[in-house]
Amino acid sequence: MKTFDITYRYSSDDAAIRSTPPDSHAALLRLEQGNNSFATLLDHDEEGSVVQQIIPVDLRDLGLPADSTVPKQRPFAAVLGCSDARVPVELIFNEGPNDLFVVRVAGNGLGIEVLGSLKYAVENLGGSLKLIVVLGHSGCGALTTAVDVFLNPREYLPLATKRSLRSILDGALVVVQTSERKLVAAFGPAVVQRPGYRKALIETSIVTNAALAAYSIQEELRTNAYTGIEAAYGVYLLESRAIWAPRSGDIDGFGLAAAPRDLAAFVDLGDAIVQSRRIESLLNAKQ
Numbered sequence: 001m002k003t004f005d006i007t008y009r010y011s012s013d014d015a016a017i018r019s020t021p022p023d024s025h026a027a028l029l030r031l032e033q034g035n036n037s038f039a040t041l042l043d044h045d046e047e048g049s050v051v052q053q054i055i056p057v058d059l060r061d062l063g064l065p066a067d068s069t070v071p072k073q074r075p076f077a078a079v080l081g082c083s084d085a086r087v088p089v090e091l092i093f094n095e096g097p098n099d100l101f102v103v104r105v106a107g108n109g110l111g112i113e114v115l116g117s118l119k120y121a122v123e124n125l126g127g128s129l130k131l132i133v134v135l136g137h138s139g140c141g142a143l144t145t146a147v148d149v150f151l152n153p154r155e156y157l158p159l160a161t162k163r164s165l166r167s168i169l170d171g172a173l174v175v176v177q178t179s180e181r182k183l184v185a186a187f188g189p190a191v192v193q194r195p196g197y198r199k200a201l202i203e204t205s206i207v208t209n210a211a212l213a214a215y216s217i218q219e220e221l222r223t224n225a226y227t228g229i230e231a232a233y234g235v236y237l238l239e240s241r242a243i244w245a246p247r248s249g250d251i252d253g254f255g256l257a258a259a260p261r262d263l264a265a266f267v268d269l270g271d272a273i274v275q276s277r278r279i280e281s282l283l284n285a286k287q
């Protein structure tokens with residue numbers, strides 16, 4: 001039997017509490033290191049062993065001791081993630097209460113309420129907030145549905161009358177269309193016949209969707225002259241618990257990646273995604 005303990009250790013000892021990252025780079029590194037600790041924790045495969053991971057939490061973030069003041073909100077990163085129950089944001093980043101400002105919505109799309117929530121965080125938590133992350137995940141149901149509707153438009157009919165579902169789907173369909181064009185440009189029109197095509201299109205769409213949202217957030221930050229806060233994207237892989245973010249010049253692309261700087265960089269990113277090792281292996285898989 002194997003046992004894994006993930007423990008939140010509450011303490012008011014300043015020496016035991018992690019300090020808030022001073023800038024967006026440090027915030028990104030802390031999230032990457034946290035995810036790495038979580039992803040590799042379960043790699044310990046010694047039978048009969050108990051593997052323990054401790055997440056230090058400031059007791060004062062719970063308003064303790066009782067005579068102290070109400071805790072002040074001070075997340076160092078905002079994360080836009082999917083509602084999927086298999087992707088609990090704090091847990092996969094090894095973080096605790098008051099560390100992350102989390103917005104979760106099916107398909108992690110940038111709807112009006114989502115953007116409003118992130119704007120609130122930027123405008124009100126600027127003292128501690130250094131980074132906004134858009135986090136997709138492998139096998140996302142929202143993008144999978146969009147791909148299936150794209151490949152077989154008749155599947156749209158039962159969904160067309162459900163306005164709330166349609167709004168999630170319509171945004172995702174634009175991403176699927178772009179992803180299809182990139183795959184065809186990179187591998188030729190016959191790519192659509194490959195057995196792994198559907199899966200590759202789903203995963204290309206998932207990461208493109210996350211990168212596009214991060215790019216849009218960054219544009220919004222720049223337009224409103226918010227400095228010191230950066231946007232990044234990544235995809236949580238359910239199969240390995242690691243984060244994947246293909247980018248130009250890195251065909252493996254593990255960890256989080258900074259949002260593309262401009263439109264040209266976003267176009268280059270599309271090429272890098274379809275040329276990444278993971279998409280290639282999905283395309284080559286016999287299914």
Ligand SMILES: [Zn+2]
Pocket residue numbers: 082083084106107108137139140141142
């Ligand atoms: Zn999802």
